[in-house]
Amino acid sequence: MKIAYDGRRFYGFQRQPNLRTVEAEIIRVLTKLGIIENPKDANFKGASRTDRGVSAFGNVVAFNTFKPELTSPRILNHHLRDVWVLGRAQVPEDFHPRFWSKGKVYRYYLLNEGFDIEKMKSCAEIFVGVHDFSNFAKLEEDKNPIRKIDRIEVLQRGKVITVEVEGESFLWEMVRRIITALKLCASGALSIEEVKRMLEEEVDKKLPPAPPENLVLWEVKYDEIFFEKDPYAVEKAKREFFERFAQHLITASIFEDWFTSL
Amino acid sequence: MKIAYDGRRFYGFQRQPNLRTVEAEIIRVLTKLGIIENPKDANFKGASRTDRGVSAFGNVVAFNTFKPELTSPRILNHHLRDVWVLGRAQVPEDFHPRFWSKGKVYRYYLLNEGFDIEKMKSCAEIFVGVHDFSNFAKLEEDKNPIRKIDRIEVLQRGKVITVEVEGESFLWEMVRRIITALKLCASGALSIEEVKRMLEEEVDKKLPPAPPENLVLWEVKYDEIFFEKDPYAVEKAKREFFERFAQHLITASIFEDWFTSL
Numbered sequence: 001m002k003i004a005y006d007g008r009r010f011y012g013f014q015r016q017p018n019l020r021t022v023e024a025e026i027i028r029v030l031t032k033l034g035i036i037e038n039p040k041d042a043n044f045k046g047a048s049r050t051d052r053g054v055s056a057f058g059n060v061v062a063f064n065t066f067k068p069e070l071t072s073p074r075i076l077n078h079h080l081r082d083v084w085v086l087g088r089a090q091v092p093e094d095f096h097p098r099f100w101s102k103g104k105v106y107r108y109y110l111l112n113e114g115f116d117i118e119k120m121k122s123c124a125e126i127f128v129g130v131h132d133f134s135n136f137a138k139l140e141e142d143k144n145p146i147r148k149i150d151r152i153e154v155l156q157r158g159k160v161i162t163v164e165v166e167g168e169s170f171l172w173e174m175v176r177r178i179i180t181a182l183k184l185c186a187s188g189a190l191s192i193e194e195v196k197r198m199l200e201e202e203v204d205k206k207l208p209p210a211p212p213e214n215l216v217l218w219e220v221k222y223d224e225i226f227f228e229k230d231p232y233a234v235e236k237a238k239r240e241f242f243e244r245f246a247q248h249l250i251t252a253s254i255f256e257d258w259f260t261s262l
Numbered sequence: 263m264k265i266a267y268d269g270r271r272f273y274g275f276q277r278q279p280n281l282r283t284v285e286a287e288i289i290r291v292l293t294k295l296g297i298i299e300n301p302k303d304a305n306f307k308g309a310s311r312t313d314r315g316v317s318a319f320g321n322v323v324a325f326n327t328f329k330p331e332l333t334s335p336r337i338l339n340h341h342l343r344d345v346w347v348l349g350r351a352q353v354p355e356d357f358h359p360r361f362w363s364k365g366k367v368y369r370y371y372l373l374n375e376g377f378d379i380e381k382m383k384s385c386a387e388i389f390v391g392v393h394d395f396s397n398f399a400k401l402e403e404d405k406n407p408i409r410k411i412d413r414i415e416v417l418q419r420g421k422v423i424t425v426e427v428e429g430e431s432f433l434w435e436m437v438r439r440i441i442t443a444l445k446l447c448a449s450g451a452l453s454i455e456e457v458k459r460m461l462e463e464e465v466d467k468k469l470p471p472a473p474p475e476n477l478v479l480w481e482v483k484y485d486e487i488f489f490e491k492d493p494y495a496v497e498k499a500k501r502e503f504f505e506r507f508a509q510h511l512i513t514a515s516i517f518e519d520w521f522t523s524l
Binding site: 004008055057086107109110111157159160162213214216234237238241242244245246247248249250251252253254255256257258259261262 | 266270317319348369371372373419421422424475476478496499500501503504506507508509510511512513514515516517518519520521523524
């Protein structure tokens with residue numbers, strides 16, 4: 001299943017006792033509807049264990065079930081809160097959403113506080129290609145710090161800048177630490193040469209990750225897995241996304257008026 | 263004290279047992295700091311008992327205290343949550359924030375979903391002046407339904423429309439029911455003549471109020487009461503308003519991308 005969720009409403013993706021997590025919310029509904037008995041027997045797996053605060057438009061979860069007819073997105077979405085099933089696919093027995101992934105796309109959202117966009121774009125280029133990202137990640141044991149970034153695109157859209165990052169796989173906090181570098185570069189606090197050195201040499205102090213709430217796991221890519229859409233569920237999700245867009249835009253306008261009027 | 267608050271975070275203004283209300287939040291801090299002993303003895307009064315969901319940028323509360331030196335906005339704001347003191351004034355003994363008010367300004371925020379702005383402006387003109395607003399209010403006993411609206415201004419600001427309404431005093435839900443009429447007019451569902459008839463004649467069915475979350479009590483006006491500002495508190499509030507603006511704008515952008523990408 002391809003799923004979207006509002007990361008602000010959860011304590012991260014991975015299930016943890018007594019906390020509202022994305023996995024727990026999905027498993028709650030799957031077990032309630034009798035689609036799975038429990039996550040272990042159903043071999044429930046997610047493509048990406050996004051951090052607390054991070055949202056997704058296209059994360060992927062997989063599980064075994066004897067009742068595939070019950071997994072219709074319109075039924076699941078009726079029971080899910082702050083999670084939306086946007087598509088489903090029947091997959092080979094040995095499918096694993098993480099290991100079968102051919103790449104991931106992240107989108108980071110920044111308020112344009114007078115950033116130099118051209119400088120941000122130049123800084124982004126440094127990260128494209130194969131690099132040792134040790135200085136731009138929270139390292140985990142036994143993980144190869146060498147990764148390949150296929151593409152970083154910086155787009156100015158009114159007051160908001162989006163940065164889209166595509167790669168085969170990412171280290172922990174890697175996207176958010178790259179974003180911090182881009183912000184510091186675009187505000188003039190770091191030169192492009194300094195960022196280059198941080199990527200190529202050892203550093204005393206790593207840059208901290210940018211806030212998780214502004215990050216969206218946009219897509220997990222696969223070869224030859226086609227997600228079937230449920231038109232009714234898609235229309236309903238669209239309406240709900242529009243409703244949340246409208247609410248947040250109005251609230252943003254209210255606070256904008258307050259700080260400009262003070 | 264002139265106060266701002268985020269109405270989404272409270273169960274309305276007026277204190278109610280076991281509910282988080284704006285009044286309760288202010289009284290909690292005033293008693294905790296020893297500024298008042300209890301609201302009754304301090305003759306604690308608010309200018310406007312805004313409905314659940316409604317925000318304010320300039321509501322006014324008044325109380326008696328023997329310790330005016332403790333009422334500095336910077337101290338109060340350190341303890342208040344989702345409420346900000348933006349100014350204070352020493353007032354005459356018989357001051358009452360509601361009865362002394364010379365007028366109120368409300369601001370309503372609308373997402374522009376293809377509204378005909380010119381038609382909305384024409385419709386707004388109908389309400390200006392002295393009218394019996396019985397059909398555009400939830401009537402309370404013993405309240406004179408005749409009110410005077412001084413000004414309604416419709417402003418288009420990008421994707422958002424603001425409607426500013428000024429009058430001496432308002433009936434319950436009056437602004438929000440007028441807004442519903444403006445929306446229906448601007449979307450073509452009601453003609454200006456129909457709205458005029460609703461204002462002048464008896465109706466079978468009143469229009470419902472527009473959502474409270476989009477309404478802000480912008481200002482309560484007085485003659486010769488001057489609110490003294492605390493520059494430090496104002497700067498801090500500005501930063502917090504900016505922070506909330508940024509968060510909501512980013513979240514709006516994320517959901518906007520989701521519904522346009524589905």
